[in-house]
Amino acid sequence: MARECSIANALEVIGERWTLLALREVLLGNRRFDQIVQQTGASRDILATRLRKLVEVGLLERRQYEMHPPRYEYHPTEVGQSLHTVLLTLMAWGNDHVTAGPPPTVWEHSCGHELRPQVVCAHCRQEVELGDSRAVRLGGRPVER
Template sequence: MKRAGPADTGCPVLRSLKHVGEGWSFLILRDALAGATRFDEFQRNLDIAPNILTTRLKSLVESGLLERRRYSERPPRDEYHLTERGRDFKPVLHALLAWGNRHLAPEGESVVIVNRETGEQAEPVMVDRRSGRPLSDPVFTNAAGPAANERIRRRYPSMNQFPQHREAD
């Protein structure tokens, strides 16, 4: 029997891709983060077939990234609003935008992130909240977390293999 995709191994990257890894889902979330809420807005912005949009919106609702709210009974019409989980996707989208501008836009940046208060262009970088260091620093690596299964523990070192920061007594 042929599998539809990779088996769930407990990997957070794989689990994330199962919810948002399809291209239309990324674009719907991009537009939702920019303020789109209605079916016709998504359809117009994305030039997407209605049946595909219906399927992707349903999937994003089931994944807890969007919630559907009825705004008209006759005819029945719904809006799609980001949930907290959906709003938390914004830095992921910004990281992908920055990576695409840096590596896949030989003609130059077509979309940039701008500070509304200053008008300055932002330079997105993911940082560790505790140290303030960029996650691209070679000091950071992946490690098996507390809930890691055997397969993940074989692939990544344990957190216990690294020096532990201890607070002063």
Template sequence: MRRKSFGSLQCPIARSLERVGEWWSILILRDAFHGLKRFDEFQKNLDIAPNMLTRRLHALVESGLLEKQRYSEHPPRYDYVLTERGRDFRPVLSALLAWGNKHFAPEGPSVVLVDRQTVAEVVPMMVDGRTGKRVATGRCSAPARSAGGGSDGAG
């Protein structure tokens, strides 16, 4: 059974999910941020079937989140490296990490973000890039602008 495609919807959340909406894709991106770049590294770390990993890497390359860089001619082998679009996904991963720690870690956080210089824990938050002020979600809305964009203000 083929899943529904969100690529033609006007909603930016739906369009984003079209690219990264499968959990393997998000975990591959997470591992890429941790420095993994080779097929066997992803496979070993994720314990993912080779055919599934091949499909997910292909989709992430097609979506412009990763790019292939050949490191061996015979046999042809590639590194999978984050693109600018892929690197821009980091705040989304940070937000998922913070949300998961808050709501799904009754034993306490197993992973936290830390400042590389001070080693102090960092708690991610959204900031308005124009004003530098914290985004208070209760005071924001995203009114639908066109058909297919959703009317609930969520995108």
């Protein structure tokens, strides 16, 4: 039996390639179906399925912007917006370990410098690195020391 895991649970919702790319586009401000198709390269039927699922699970909301014919835009909910940092961190990993040459996309933080996301502890504000934390509960059960 597989371990109960929040990573596995999250991948059930956002783990498909076209899902993450659709989220990327919506968070970048491309909210119309044709814009998302163009920027992701996904087929229309696959993209429609992924967007429908994202609406069903509460990451996106669909808003009508034209009556005849009815047309919709996709807007991130608060829960969808919370994935922004996840996508930035994934992008940074891809820039550092997968993409050859200069990164295709660069973000600037409001301070005026290039954005380099990092994970920090909410309590002490120190950067989190492998080896300086430990699981205290795994699969819903306490970890014995």
